[in-house]
Amino acid sequence: MSAGFDLQATTRRGAGLDRLGVLLAAIVAAGLALQPFCLFRANRIVAAKPVGLLSALPPLESQIVLGLIVVASVLLLLRTPSPLRLSVSVLTLVLLAFAIGRAGVYLTPSSNTYARVAPGGGFWFAAFAFAIALADAAVRLRMPPLGRLALLALIGGALWLFLWSGACDALSILREYANRADVFWREARVHLFLAAGSLAAAAVVGIPLGILCVRVRPLRAALLNSLNILQTIPSMALFGLLIAPLAWIGAHVPGASAIGIAGIGIAPAFVALFAYSLLPMVSNTVAGLESVPVQARDAARGMGMTARQRFMEIELPLAFPVILTGIRIVLVQNLGLAVLAGLIGGGGFGTFVFQGISQTATDLVLLGALPTVALAFAAAIVLDAAVEMTRPMTSASARKSKSLFERHDE
Amino acid sequence: MIEINGITKVYEGIRAVDDVSLKIGSGEIVTVVGTSGSGKTTLLRMINRLVEPTSGTILIDGRDNRDLPGHELRRAIGYAIQGYGLFPHRTVAQNIATVPKLLGWDKKRIESRVDELLALFHLEPSQFRARMPHELSGGQQQRIGVARALAAEPAVLLMDEPFGALDPIIRGKAQEDLIEIQRRFATTIVLVTHGMDEAIRLGHRIAVMDKGKLLQFAAPAELIAHPATAFVADLAGRADRAFRLLSLSPVVDLLEPGEASGEPIGAQASLKDALSEALWSGRAALPVLRDGAIVGRVTREKLMARAGQPQ
Amino acid sequence: MKGSALIRLLLLVLLVAFLLTPQSFRPVFQPFAANGAPAIYTQSSLLALTLSHLAMVGVATLAAAIVSIGLAVLVTRPAGREFLPLSRSIANIGQTFPPVAVLALAVPVFGFGPIPTLIALFLYGLLPIFENTLTGLTTVPHSVQEAARGVGMTDTQRLISVELPLALPIILAGIRLTAVISLGTATIGSTVAAKTLGEVIIAGLISNNTAFVLQGGLVVALLALFIHQGFTSLEARIGRQAGAMQPAQ
Numbered sequence A: 001m002s003a004g005f006d007l008q009a010t011t012r013r014g015a016g017l018d019r020l021g022v023l024l025a026a027i028v029a030a031g032l033a034l035q036p037f038c039l040f041r042a043n044r045i046v047a048a049k050p051v052g053l054l055s056a057l058p059p060l061e062s063q064i065v066l067g068l069i070v071v072a073s074v075l076l077l078l079r080t081p082s083p084l085r086l087s088v089s090v091l092t093l094v095l096l097a098f099a100i101g102r103a104g105v106y107l108t109p110s111s112n113t114y115a116r117v118a119p120g121g122g123f124w125f126a127a128f129a130f131a132i133a134l135a136d137a138a139v140r141l142r143m144p145p146l147g148r149l150a151l152l153a154l155i156g157g158a159l160w161l162f163l164w165s166g167a168c169d170a171l172s173i174l175r176e177y178a179n180r181a182d183v184f185w186r187e188a189r190v191h192l193f194l195a196a197g198s199l200a201a202a203a204v205v206g207i208p209l210g211i212l213c214v215r216v217r218p219l220r221a222a223l224l225n226s227l228n229i230l231q232t233i234p235s236m237a238l239f240g241l242l243i244a245p246l247a248w249i250g251a252h253v254p255g256a257s258a259i260g261i262a263g264i265g266i267a268p269a270f271v272a273l274f275a276y277s278l279l280p281m282v283s284n285t286v287a288g289l290e291s292v293p294v295q296a297r298d299a300a301r302g303m304g305m306t307a308r309q310r311f312m313e314i315e316l317p318l319a320f321p322v323i324l325t326g327i328r329i330v331l332v333q334n335l336g337l338a339v340l341a342g343l344i345g346g347g348g349f350g351t352f353v354f355q356g357i358s359q360t361a362t363d364l365v366l367l368g369a370l371p372t373v374a375l376a377f378a379a380a381i382v383l384d385a386a387v388e389m390t391r392p393m394t395s396a397s398a399r400k401s402k403s404l405f406e407r408h409d410e
Numbered sequence B: 001m002i003e004i005n006g007i008t009k010v011y012e013g014i015r016a017v018d019d020v021s022l023k024i025g026s027g028e029i030v031t032v033v034g035t036s037g038s039g040k041t042t043l044l045r046m047i048n049r050l051v052e053p054t055s056g057t058i059l060i061d062g063r064d065n066r067d068l069p070g071h072e073l074r075r076a077i078g079y080a081i082q083g084y085g086l087f088p089h090r091t092v093a094q095n096i097a098t099v100p101k102l103l104g105w106d107k108k109r110i111e112s113r114v115d116e117l118l119a120l121f122h123l124e125p126s127q128f129r130a131r132m133p134h135e136l137s138g139g140q141q142q143r144i145g146v147a148r149a150l151a152a153e154p155a156v157l158l159m160d161e162p163f164g165a166l167d168p169i170i171r172g173k174a175q176e177d178l179i180e181i182q183r184r185f186a187t188t189i190v191l192v193t194h195g196m197d198e199a200i201r202l203g204h205r206i207a208v209m210d211k212g213k214l215l216q217f218a219a220p221a222e223l224i225a226h227p228a229t230a231f232v233a234d235l236a237g238r239a240d241r242a243f244r245l246l247s248l249s250p251v252v253d254l255l256e257p258g259e260a261s262g263e264p265i266g267a268q269a270s271l272k273d274a275l276s277e278a279l280w281s282g283r284a285a286l287p288v289l290r291d292g293a294i295v296g297r298v299t300r301e302k303l304m305a306r307a308g309q310p311q
Numbered sequence C: 001m002k003g004s005a006l007i008r009l010l011l012l013v014l015l016v017a018f019l020l021t022p023q024s025f026r027p028v029f030q031p032f033a034a035n036g037a038p039a040i041y042t043q044s045s046l047l048a049l050t051l052s053h054l055a056m057v058g059v060a061t062l063a064a065a066i067v068s069i070g071l072a073v074l075v076t077r078p079a080g081r082e083f084l085p086l087s088r089s090i091a092n093i094g095q096t097f098p099p100v101a102v103l104a105l106a107v108p109v110f111g112f113g114p115i116p117t118l119i120a121l122f123l124y125g126l127l128p129i130f131e132n133t134l135t136g137l138t139t140v141p142h143s144v145q146e147a148a149r150g151v152g153m154t155d156t157q158r159l160i161s162v163e164l165p166l167a168l169p170i171i172l173a174g175i176r177l178t179a180v181i182s183l184g185t186a187t188i189g190s191t192v193a194a195k196t197l198g199e200v201i202i203a204g205l206i207s208n209n210t211a212f213v214l215q216g217g218l219v220v221a222l223l224a225l226f227i228h229q230g231f232t233s234l235e236a237r238i239g240r241q242a243g244a245m246q247p248a249q
């Protein structure tokens, strides 16, 4: 396998053009030429005016930025080594962020608090292309789990620094943020609580249920089938259907309303997410326990381990990576589904998304959607790395990773 | 000593093991052979109570094996299963240390035992201790499996087709290791195998099973010379019975004074090897070498005579 | 086996009856309607919403199937092999994008209506079909491949008459997964004014009328059940014809 890969890598790195690079450079060129780099609006209501890259920044600056983007695209276009491509992609993404921030400051007349500058199609196309280049380089480098986590931390840190430094404060999405910073962080906490809290609850209930399913055969089919049916109810309907029963419980069960159980708000969202999380938790626990090699199980018994020792020392550790995969599926799914809580007054980033949709305020939609996407993406990378590190076959090539940054081994 | 009395195991009406009785002496190697499904594994697993018998008793050193809780009994009996069953999430050292840890040995003692066993199996401890099972070859995994079974110095070792998946050369080495270990620790070994060759090579006595019944329990020479049933005779192989017999005895048995020319043969080589060498090189006699010196010869005539009339 | 088939038939009859004459089911839903609110959604015809919902899922699934099967074929050919890892990563990354976020982000570009929903469903549908097609194409037994080469088939002939037919049950399993997931996700499309059964559910959420939520949710769940059932039996039939390749799910 590795020999095949090296061969492939060297032929690919020979003189000439990189095929993916050609595509990406074309996307960058077309995006910057045909689409505005940013959109300017004198206030929140009037139509947006498209602004090209060259007029979005002071003359010299815009030429330097354009020049750097061209150089970066050429480097992707040619067959360059993966580490170089990785650094070029990261640096160009930083450059793009810097440029859009500068554009905001440059285009907004000082003392004007109504004018809005938002990233345009050109920006998004270029950012997309370099993000793909980044992913491609990361895949080709076959980064180990810790390397991927480091890269994520690096990019996350850079983004944080950038936002914190105020370089982008003139952008419309950050204006929206500035207008409701308190609410934003409150909803962020609610969103995380909904996604992670329901996951924790599902793990606490689902893992023991999965263990039970493996031991009690008849239970298995019955439970998995009913959870499967639960899964076919559309999420929105499930959120809605829980309103009435929870309202009843909140009104009639003593103490229930004190702990926040009510028909509207966070409770139905929490319960719905919990219900959706249950199936992956149970079925992955079952799959994990069943993947324990029969011989290892038998050997453990033959060595004189008690049932408890066998479970704690052999079965559970061997099943753990599969269970962790279930947790990954659930967390990524919940971070996305928690947006729906905004529909039933449950809070979270969905609040901004649905407010934005109803007011056709794109910036508000972005304020809710972008953090959600970023969280889901980061959660996927972190948990993929964790799954890989907990596999018993650490350091082996004989592993079939299912991570975002898929490996070359086939 | 293991005393098996009228042991029977019935699975859904199938008598997997049917009224088997045998006595295994201390420090003896008993091999169990038979066709697939004849009940060998079931018999073996009833000794350490991985399978509970339907009826009958098993005494180990005079005590009923049901006197202790199952898991405690098993800690005292080594068990090497088919396919090795190494724990994939534990290092080689941790795998070997399984039973000593269960028994609460202190850390120092466990470490030195692990190193001792690795060295015994020709695996450099510093190199292998920290490896994961998937980083080992099949032969190495097999050795770790046996080392793990031996870790707590059990007086009894049960082995279920331990060499099944090995290629012939590695299997030969593994068998030599096992004989060496048995000699050193005087372990009582019950070993299940598919192959008659292996049964003959390793077993002081051989138990032949068919359809759950014990057909014959005897020393290899006896088994080949006087098979109890047609089935045993078949298993032992009539055709090359003579050669099997030859392969059981060393050259010293037929050593006689005298001279011979050509490449000498070792005194501990089997008669079978000597005959084939004599036939192959077209010599009437071979010089015999012991401790680096020629001590006499062995003649083709006597070899043929022994092959022709088994006792 | 017989019994469950009977139950499914009964459910199908009930569903069709409900869609054709929703008012006759009023007594069933009345208890869920809050004091005096209408029990049956009448703003639009339930039948029309269902058909439009199904059409949207069908179009998106078909498009996702064409693109991802094409892509999977491409990256398993020698010429496209170098893109295999990347395309897999992208499909995986696509799956981490929350569907609501995709919808919300598509609205500013494409406006309200069915297009954002179609895009979200399409993007979301790519991964399961792509993954399953890859599995199917890469697990064709080596001996079969060799035999096909041995009788003198060209690469294209091998693909069309050996690899794809053998992989078909697994590919179908991927399409089933996509269709069932899309059926649920399409309801969310109503938040951006797509004509789907989500409209009924949202109306229920807004007016606090559980009866609406229930009828919208039930229709979608039943549709999912039937689509799942239809595909599974199709897979089983084709699987029996094609021989013993195990579907991934």
Ligand SMILES: Nc1ncnc2c1ncn2[C@@H]1O[C@H](COP(=O)(O)OP(=O)(O)OP(=O)(O)O)[C@@H](O)[C@H]1O
Pocket (backbone or CB within 6 Å): B011, B012, B014, B016, B034, B035, B036, B037, B038, B039, B040, B041, B042, B043, B194
């Ligand atoms: N747990 C069980 N349940 C039911 N039947 C069993 C069980 N274990 C073994 N058997 C049956 O008992 C008989 C003997 O099985 P056993 O495993 O002892 O055979 P074996 O001689 O070890 O065969 P092999 O050489 O193939 O390993 C077989 O017919 C087998 O099907």
Ligand SMILES: [Mg+2]
Pocket (backbone or CB within 6 Å): B040, B041, B042, B160
């Ligand atoms: Mg056996």
